[in-house]
Amino acid sequence: MPDPTPEGPGFTAVDLRPLSAGEGTGAYCVNDAGMIVGESGARPVSWDGDGRPSPLPILDGFSGGRAVSANTAGLVAGALYTGENLRPVCWEPGGRVRVLELPSGMVSGTACRVNERGSILGNAMRPGYRWRALRWEPGGEAVELGTLPGGGDTQAHDLNGLDEVVGSAKDGTGARTAVRWTASGKIGKLPPPRRATACGITDSGAILGDGVVWNRDGGTVLLTGEPEFTAGQVVRIAGPGVAIGWGVTPDRRSTCARWDRDGRPTVLRPLPSDVATTCFDLDDAGTVVGESVSQGTVRPVRWDADATPIPLPSPRELTAIVAQHINAVGAVIIGYGFAAGSSTYRGIAWRRS
Numbered sequence: 001m002p003d004p005t006p007e008g009p010g011f012t013a014v015d016l017r018p019l020s021a022g023e024g025t026g027a028y029c030v031n032d033a034g035m036i037v038g039e040s041g042a043r044p045v046s047w048d049g050d051g052r053p054s055p056l057p058i059l060d061g062f063s064g065g066r067a068v069s070a071n072t073a074g075l076v077a078g079a080l081y082t083g084e085n086l087r088p089v090c091w092e093p094g095g096r097v098r099v100l101e102l103p104s105g106m107v108s109g110t111a112c113r114v115n116e117r118g119s120i121l122g123n124a125m126r127p128g129y130r131w132r133a134l135r136w137e138p139g140g141e142a143v144e145l146g147t148l149p150g151g152g153d154t155q156a157h158d159l160n161g162l163d164e165v166v167g168s169a170k171d172g173t174g175a176r177t178a179v180r181w182t183a184s185g186k187i188g189k190l191p192p193p194r195r196a197t198a199c200g201i202t203d204s205g206a207i208l209g210d211g212v213v214w215n216r217d218g219g220t221v222l223l224t225g226e227p228e229f230t231a232g233q234v235v236r237i238a239g240p241g242v243a244i245g246w247g248v249t250p251d252r253r254s255t256c257a258r259w260d261r262d263g264r265p266t267v268l269r270p271l272p273s274d275v276a277t278t279c280f281d282l283d284d285a286g287t288v289v290g291e292s293v294s295q296g297t298v299r300p301v302r303w304d305a306d307a308t309p310i311p312l313p314s315p316r317e318l319t320a321i322v323a324q325h326i327n328a329v330g331a332v333i334i335g336y337g338f339a340a341g342s343s344t345y346r347g348i349a350w351r352r353s
Contacts (some may be wrong), residue, residue, distance in 0.1 A: 011302075011333070014051040016347030018214075019043060025053070027347035028068045028335040030327045034351055037067035037076050037336055044078055044091070046070075051315075051349065057097045059089075067091065069114045076121045077111040084111050088122045088136075100136050103144055109134070113159045121159035131155050133167055135185070146187035148172075148179070154187075157201045165189055166198035170190050178209050190214050193222070200237040208237035213263070215241075221263040228267055229255050231247040239284045239328065244268075246278055254278055258288055258307070268303045271311055277301070280323070281328035289323035298322060300335050300348075312350050317341060 018025050023041040030036045036047045042064035044056040056087035065080035074093035079086040085108035086099040093327040109124035118138035123351035133145040150172020157167040170176050178198040179192045200208035205216030213221040225231045225247045234245030246256040256279035270277045271292040279290035288303040300312040300323040314320040322337040333350040
């Protein structure tokens with residue numbers, strides 16, 4: 001077992017090791033129980049607290065796969081590879097893999113999110129790269145989420161604990177707009193200021209779009225950064241309604257920000273000597289994770305409630321690069337680094353000590 005590298009204050013770094021020597025690893029989700037899932041090479045995998053990998057089963061006829069989401073009960077969602085197509089699957093807590101059925105006419109599909117109820121969100125593809133948003137009930141039944149008049153493509157991006165879904169849909173003219181689906185699968189356009197897509201939804205019903213938060217009561221909050229920056233992409237919203245994203249400063253540098261429930265931004269500044277930041281995730285207490293950038297270097301960083309940037313360390317024999325996800329309780333962060341010895345990128349977990 002490798003020795004975790006201490007970091008002050010509060011976190012240690014662990015190398016998420018591969019199933020076979022020389023493989024790269026990628027960590028895609030950490031749940032509130034601390035379970036981490038992803039892939040090693042092209043095989044689905046989970047890791048324990050010391051970074052030891054365990055393969056997730058692959059069915060006969062499939063060449064590999066990846067695991068992308070897990071709930072606290074240990075239900076894992078992902079996909080297996082079959083030729084050029086993907087087949088959505090889930091792995092039950094005991095390890096058994098179960099294929100998620102696709103509606104008639106679908107040739108490929110992915111599962112992207114599992115909630116605490118055991119519902120799984122995904123998207124399926126018809127010939128001609130025509131996408132349709134789906135949700136699978138805990139028992140495995142596929143629910144095709146509704147379309148706008150004209151029956152255009154739909155794509156789902158997030159699922160909350162109430163089985164409400166957000167994403168985007170095209171109407172009969174091909175125009176794309178942000179939409180929300182109820183738990184029964186009924187579609188509805190989000191109100192003005194309407195955007196092209198919605199990327200996140202909380203259990204309280206707050207929905208994150210491009211520069212806007214829609215609240216369940218019908219109110220909207222605009223996310224701006226003036227005068228310090230021009231808002232660009234928003235990426236995540238947490239349970240209390242706090243959002244994060246990034247934009248561009250007047251001198252053309254990337255900067256990230258955290259907006260409170262009223263839309264007031266706090267700029268998340270880079271580490272000393274660095275010049276730019278990008279953020280990717282936040283927990284329910286407002287801790288944000290991402291990267292701090294200078295000329296030729298990228299370092300993983302976290303920002304706590306007071307917005308002070310704090311570097312995250314590298315495990316032995318790895319150079320840490322970026323922090324990409326943090327679980328809702330803020331106990332585990334995941335990201336990746338570079339292993340010079342094998343010339344591969346490897347997953348890293350930072351655990352609060």
